[in-house]
Amino acid sequence: MTDARILPGPRRARWWGPLAVAAVLVLLTGGWPLIDSWISGDRRVLAGTVFRVGPDDDHRAWFRVGAGWILDRGATTPSRVFVLRHGDVDLSVAYISLPRAEDADALWTGLRDTLRVGDRNARLGVPGPLVAHAGAQGMVGTLVRDGDTGRAVIYPGPEDAFAIRLIALAPQATADPQWAQVADVLRSLTFTEEAA
Amino acid sequence: MRGGVVRSAGEPSAPAAVGVALLGCLFGLGVIVHEYRDTVRVFPAATALAGFLLLLTLGVGYLLPRRIRPVVAPPHDGSIACVAWGMTAATGCAILANTGLSGIWAKTRGVDFADTWGAAMTAPLNEETLKLCGLLILALIGSGVIRAPIDGWVYGALVGLGFQVVENLLYALNSILLDGATNPGASVDASFAARVGITGWGSHWAMSAVAGTGVGYLVARDGRPLARRVSVALGCWLLAMGMHWFFNAPLPLGWRGTLARVGVDFVVAMLVYRSARRHYLARFREVAAEEAATGAIRPVEAELLPRRHSRRQVRDGPRSRPVRVLIGEIEEAQLALVAGRIPRADPSEPARSERLREEIATLRAHLRARPVPGPPTAPAGGAPAPGGA
Numbered sequence: 001m002t003d004a005r006i007l008p009g010p011r012r013a014r015w016w017g018p019l020a021v022a023a024v025l026v027l028l029t030g031g032w033p034l035i036d037s038w039i040s041g042d043r044r045v046l047a048g049t050v051f052r053v054g055p056d057d058d059h060r061a062w063f064r065v066g067a068g069w070i071l072d073r074g075a076t077t078p079s080r081v082f083v084l085r086h087g088d089v090d091l092s093v094a095y096i097s098l099p100r101a102e103d104a105d106a107l108w109t110g111l112r113d114t115l116r117v118g119d120r121n122a123r124l125g126v127p128g129p130l131v132a133h134a135g136a137q138g139m140v141g142t143l144v145r146d147g148d149t150g151r152a153v154i155y156p157g158p159e160d161a162f163a164i165r166l167i168a169l170a171p172q173a174t175a176d177p178q179w180a181q182v183a184d185v186l187r188s189l190t191f192t193e194e195a196a
Numbered sequence: 197m198r199g200g201v202v203r204s205a206g207e208p209s210a211p212a213a214v215g216v217a218l219l220g221c222l223f224g225l226g227v228i229v230h231e232y233r234d235t236v237r238v239f240p241a242a243t244a245l246a247g248f249l250l251l252l253t254l255g256v257g258y259l260l261p262r263r264i265r266p267v268v269a270p271p272h273d274g275s276i277a278c279v280a281w282g283m284t285a286a287t288g289c290a291i292l293a294n295t296g297l298s299g300i301w302a303k304t305r306g307v308d309f310a311d312t313w314g315a316a317m318t319a320p321l322n323e324e325t326l327k328l329c330g331l332l333i334l335a336l337i338g339s340g341v342i343r344a345p346i347d348g349w350v351y352g353a354l355v356g357l358g359f360q361v362v363e364n365l366l367y368a369l370n371s372i373l374l375d376g377a378t379n380p381g382a383s384v385d386a387s388f389a390a391r392v393g394i395t396g397w398g399s400h401w402a403m404s405a406v407a408g409t410g411v412g413y414l415v416a417r418d419g420r421p422l423a424r425r426v427s428v429a430l431g432c433w434l435l436a437m438g439m440h441w442f443f444n445a446p447l448p449l450g451w452r453g454t455l456a457r458v459g460v461d462f463v464v465a466m467l468v469y470r471s472a473r474r475h476y477l478a479r480f481r482e483v484a485a486e487e488a489a490t491g492a493i494r495p496v497e498a499e500l501l502p503r504r505h506s507r508r509q510v511r512d513g514p515r516s517r518p519v520r521v522l523i524g525e526i527e528e529a530q531l532a533l534v535a536g537r538i539p540r541a542d543p544s545e546p547a548r549s550e551r552l553r554e555e556i557a558t559l560r561a562h563l564r565a566r567p568v569p570g571p572p573t574a575p576a577g578g579a580p581a582p583g584g585a
Contacts, residue, residue: 017336018212021329025220028322029289032296039303074299076307077314080374096376099386103378110377117234117373163376 041074045084053164054095055079061157061164063093064188066181084185087178089150089170091185096154096163104160108139111152111165119145124152134190145169153186164189213336220329221280224288228362231291235369242380246368249388254279254361257401261353266473267480267502268531270350274334274341278351281330282358282404286323287366290359293322312446320440323359327404328433330355331411344479344538345412346472352408353465356400363400364391394454398443398461406468407436419541432468439464476538477502483537484530492553493530501530522563529556 047067054060056079068086075083081094098104108127115122127139130153138155150169157163166189168182236243258279262269269275297318302310331351335342342348368387375383391399410432414425439461447453484498493501500506511524533552536545 015212018210018216018333021213021332021336022216022220024325024329025216025285025289028293028325029223030292032293032300032322034296036296036299036303039300041299041303071307073302073307076302078307078311080311096378097374098378099375099382100379103375103382106378107376110375113238113377113380114373116238120234120237165376 036074041072042085043071043073045069045071051078051082051093053078053080053082053093054162055097059095059097059157059162061095061155061189061191062193063166063185063190065185068181069185086181087170088174089168089178089182090148091166091168091182093185093189094165094167096165098160098162101160104156104163107154107156107163107165108141111154115143115145115152122146127154130187132187132189134188134192136189136191138189140186143167143169148172151182151186153189155189155191158191210337213333217277217281217285217330217333217337220285220289220333222284224285227288227291228284228366232366232369235373239369239372239377239380242372242384243369245381246365246384246388249368249384249392250361250365253364253388253392253396254357257357257361258354261350261357261401261405264469265350266346266477267535268504270347271341274338274351275354277334277337278330278354279358281333282327282355282360282400283362284358286326286330286355286359287362289326290319290323293326294318297322316441316444316446319444320437323400324403324407324433324437324440327352327355327359327400328407328411328436331404331408335411335415342412342415343535344416344472344476345409346469346476348408348410348412348415349405349469349472350408352411353401353405355408356402356404359404360396360400364388364396367391395443395458398439398458398465402461402465403436403439403443405465406439407433409468409472412472417539417542435464479538480534483534486537487530487533487553490553492533492556497530501527501534516566519563519566522559522566526556526559526563529559 050062050064052060052062070085072083084091112124122145125142127141130138130140136155138153140153143150143152148169149172153166155164166186298314301314368384371383371387372380410429414429443457480502484493487493488495507527529552536548
């Protein structure tokens, strides 16, 4: 074999080519997040607002918030999760898809594993019963994560086709009136539009 | 060098491009590890399952585009570099870019708009551009790697494949959490079944192949005006983004809609492939026919040369091993000669081609000088030995 079978290398040293590609990479990976950080994602929510969480008409639930809540638009995807804040309390309301109805039995242990993703030392208490204002049956437990304390609630949906998970967390010294607002939201969840 | 007829020069003559490529891959890998290490820590068994499925799809996916490249498969080094870029740099950077742009949509157009249209308004621009950067870097590292639009198609498909398999893995890990970690193994299985069995047929590989064809057109030394080459490359990039937009758009709905999206993207990618392949083979046959006058490639050899099977038949006929090796060397030199002449305006081509013609003549002389052990050596099908005088 001769060298003739080896094709020549780059035509000439082109510093601007790699530089242009690097600029595009920096622009996309740094530019969008930078612009995103400049725009405030907070939006104050009117008292009594009802939100619908879930991907479609067969898989959804509603919850109502009182006064003083702020919606984090950057972290909210209505088909999957709402992220809200009230004073020091952070609240997430998430839709959980269940591939099989029998998977509903593992919702609480699954929640324990999910919490460990964010904090390997997260602690989730034993679940107790909880009944929403409109009658939905759920389970509630105490929660400690990243130094914050709070409550986790799971409501299995109709026929265990899906579930809704609510997690409220706040610093330990958070005042009771704020928790009262949170408790109202946790129990406002319903799977029927009429009740919402 | 069987399997890679021509290869680019090995000297590190493009350090800036190599540096950008390495930094991009390391950065992207770092982002992926940072974003998913906690999920991997909590769900090691499900991650192992997802990793196994990734390797399976990667193995099959790596073979297909290289196999359908006409005449010869591209060299492994360029192919692996493309897959690596897709798996690390493109995917890792896309995580940051998509998060940023999705947030902008949610904050400026509202959460309902972002939920419905966010993917279609975000992923096409970010992901098609990031994948395309890998091909441009490859072209900057070695201009001999991408010599025709068909090379761009194959390498583009490989970049898309790398992106696709890692995205499948990350979607599988995400699905564990979206399913509430109630059955991690089943979540991984279901995610892979949908993304490999159904949507995988018209996903990233198809879009990047179309965009890559434009890069192949742009960098091929065919003497076309720069404005035309840039226009075609931009057109292919926009078409890839359009395919991606259609793939992510929330219409039409239902499983029929999903199949339609996958089918349209698959058909578009294959139509582009068909066109690039036809042009490549036409030019290949044109060059091979021209070489009949120089004696480097005889007319009957020109007929057989583009087909892998025919070459193998000629090479592996009932002959002694040294003869088979010589025939293989002649084929390789002929393929290198034609591949080198495929671009119409390569300034280094005439000198290199002349040396290859001399090499072929020398190899033929060696072949003729070998004693013929028995009856005529033409294999089944009548393919003649290249050295037969």
